[in-house]
Amino acid sequence: MSTIKPKRLQPxxxxxxxAPASPPNQENLDRGIEFLRELGLKVKVGKNVTRTFGYLAGTDNERLEDLQKMFFDPIVKAIFFACGGxxxxxxxxxxxxxxxxxxxKIIxxxxxxxxxxxxxxxxxxxxxxxxxxxxxxxxKxxxxxxxxxxxxxxxxxxxLTYTEEISPLETLVEGVASGPLxxxxxxLLVSTLGTPYEIDTKGKLLLIEDIGEEPRAVDRMLNQLYIAGKLETVSGILIGDFCDCTPKKGLSLSLDEVINHYVKLANKPALKGFLIGHCNPHFSVPLGVPAIINTFEKKLKVESGII
Structure with missing residues (x-):
């Protein structure tokens, strides 16, 4: 397949x-919608955004309905998600x-x-x-x-270009690597394994980030990716933000020790310290487009995601 880039937005x-995942905080969502309007956009809110079904924003059918309806609607030029969960x-x-x-269209x-x-x-x-x-x-x-x-x-x-002017970057494995980001x-990447949507990492630049996972859990997930052959086939690795991923009690390896172990096993060019993930600020990147990391210059370059 050839990459499909969505069309740019116009005022x-x-x-x-x-909300295809969990219910959003409505006050925060209202402020977020106002931000879109300040960008000169008109906003159409899915009819099921305010629904709750346990930790879900409505039933599977309701959330699926909103997603597919917005793709099918020719007036809608982009789909913004309220939150994760x-x-x-x-x-x-x-x-x-x-x-x-x-x-x-834009997602x-x-x-x-x-x-x-x-x-x-x-x-x-x-x-x-x-x-x-x-x-x-x-x-917020x-x-x-x-x-x-x-x-x-x-x-x-x-x-896009990411340098140390945005945040300090640490080289874990030296080199230059390129490929689709x-x-x-x-x-979530680990949860795709064994499904029809299993993450394809061959020749790719792999970005990883997470929140609220202790080092032992990060170890388990990276080990699964490694055993599944997903780390040895990448062209390079970007370590994003791992928010609140510290040991809670007892003996533990540090998060750095865990990540460094698997990155060294992969032995592909790798940089750590990107403010991409559950962090503030959060640097936005398109996925699926050509990108390149250079550990000697400590730089990430990403091609535009729109036409």
Whole structure:
């Protein structure tokens, strides 16, 4: 397949907001929607966004309905996810991927949305965007300007560059590597294994991040990726933010010891310290587009995700 890039946004375009995972904080969501309006966009909210079904924002059918309806709607030019949480993997097998391929548009989110990033990209080759979400990030009072600035890449094709001017970067394995940028939340990437949407890492630059996982859990997940052959086939590795991933009690390896162990086993160029993930600020990147990391210059370059 050849990569499909969605069309750029124009002021006055209509975009949608849905919740395919957990219920969003409504006050934060309202502020996030107002941010979209400040960008000059009209906003169409999915009818099931305010629903709750345990830790889910409605039943599987309700969440699936909002997703597919927004793809099918020709007025909607982009789909922004309210928040992550749990549940996107439950609807992946029911999605009409051919319909999505026939109606490509911007998809924006992260965390639990990683499952959708992976399944949609691999089934349709549509570029998607890993970026801060409306309720869980943009709608908070302390949101960093850099997190909001990332949305500008949706209006004008922009090649992104990440250097140490944004955050300190640490070289784990030296080298230069290139390939399509893929990945996201480590827990969700591991959950794709053994499914029809198993993450394809061959020749790819793999981004990983997570939240609330102790080093032993990160160890277990990285070990599973390693045994499954997913680390040895990458071209390079980007370590994003691992928020609150510290030992809670008892003896433990440090998070750095765990990550360094598996990166060294993979023995591919690797940089650590990217503010990509559950962090503030959160640097937004398109997934599925060509990218390159250079550990000698401590730099990441990512091709624009839109046309």
């Amino acid at each position: 006055g375009d209509t975009v949608s907001v849905i 749990y549940g996107t993997g439950r609807i992946a097998s029911q999605i009409d991927y051919q319909m999505i391929k026939s109606n490509p 924006w989110g992260y965390s639990d949305i990683t499952f959708l990033h992976t399944s949609i990209r691999q089934e349709t080759d549509l570029v998607t965007f890993h970026g801060p979400m409306l309720a869980s990030d943009i709608g 009072a302390d949101t960093h300007p850099l997190s909001k600035e990332g949305y500008k890449q949706l209006f004008e094709p922009t090649n 893929v990945g996201g939340n480590l827990s």
